Amino acid sequence: MNDNKYKKFYVDWWKIRKSTIYLIIAIVVIGGGLSFGLNYASKNNWFIQEEIGDAPKDAARIISFEGEVRITRAATRETILVTKETYVAAGDTIQTQSDGRAIVLMIDGSTYYVKPNSTVVVKDTNSLFGGKSVRVSLDDGQLNVRTEEQQNAQNIVEVADTENRLLPNTDASFNADQTSDGGEIRISRGGVETTIGGAQTTINANEFASVNDGKLSAREKLLAPPQQVSPDNSTQIVDAGGGVSVTFTWRDSDGNPAANYHLQVARTPTFSSDGILVDRGALPSRDFRLNQLTPGTYYWRLKSTGRSGQTTDWNAQWKFTIVQAAAGSPIDASDFKIESMGGRIYLVSGKTRPGMVVRCQGREVFSGPDGSFRMQISSPSPSAAVEISNDRGSRSGFVISLRNGAVLRRY
DSSP, X not given: OOTTSSOOOOOOOOOOOHHXXXXXXXXXXXXXXXXXXXXXXXXXXXXXXXXXXXXXXXXXXEEEEESOEEEXXXXXXXXXXXXXXXEEOTTOXXXXXXXXXXXXXXXXXXXXXXXXSOEEEEEEEEEETTEEEEXXXXXXXXXXXXXXXXXXXXXXXXXXXXXXXXXXXXXEEEEEETTTTEEEEEEEESEEEEEETTEXXXXXXXXXXXXXXXXXXXXEEOOOOOEEEESOTTEEEEEOSSOEEEEEEEEOOTTOOEEEEEEEEESSTTOOGGGEXXXXXXXXXXXXXXXXXXXXXXXXXXXXXXXXXXXXXXXXOEEEEEEESSOOOOOOOEEEEEEEEETTEEEEEEEOSTTOEEEETTEEEEOOTTSEEEEEEEOSSSEEEEEEEOTTSOEEEEEEETTTOOEEEEO
16 A cells, blocks of 8 residues: 555745845835836826927027927928927028917027017027027017027027017017018017117117118117906806807006007917907907807907007907806716826827817816817826816816826816
């Protein structure tokens, strides 16, 4: 008879030193720390390249953008759509569409703000003999420039027939009209040395001058834009049925009497041509009535023309919302997706009901016929709040992760 009917296993206890236990604990703690650090770095885009690859020496950089912004490369004549932080070399052209704007950091530390519907050519950006040289041509649209305390730097903006050298600590706004070949120069801080036809003059803080037919107008006091009065910013107006009549009122800024006003009312915050409802210039009075407004969100802004012929910049836009008296059911949304563009810039997409207003981080879009939406935002946080509403007063809010699009909570 086989005595090995049942096989037996014997296990001896290991003798483990204290140092081994301490080593295992240290490995677990270090591993946990590394895991947390990698997760935090991933959420904050530490591993996403904000730049550019093969940027030429001394190139300018687009550090922020919204909407549609394009760059035409001088070297290849290729036109690219800006989707991340990128460089702008000498000879390149920046074009913004009606919903586009860009912030460009130059090598001398100055900041250029390219407004919608603008064309800007970067003619020069280099460092030579210890100094820095920037030269830009504004062909059409609006460009705002801010310089700091610069040393050994030359910063020139060409507008119409003028060359404008910006002095240190200057805030300036330049406008160019390609159709009339004219331009405008506004200085709110600092000053610029303007040269036209060989003659040089200095435009100082709070001064304005225009360029027409190769001549610079006499400098005059810079006029501030008019100030909105009603409807109040972000106010909500209830539509009991049949539409709403809204009276827009405004007043002149202190000490800046105007000859007439230009009012725009739009369904979009970018005031794109397809979203403008009212575009009335030469209004003699400080009010305007608009009838039969249906539920939705509206935006309005103003500029004025002084008695000397000077036209102000647009003032900051205000908005108001018209809602129906009876609120509807909550709005649902799904399929949130996040695409990181680098530099804490994200593309947020998802799906909800058709025709909804989607807001996030100050941006606003409408959902399409299939309910889909897509918007570009900038956020320093790993999460963002998305609010979806309609013209019947229904609203829903979602806090989503900017790492994977997961809904963290609803409100």
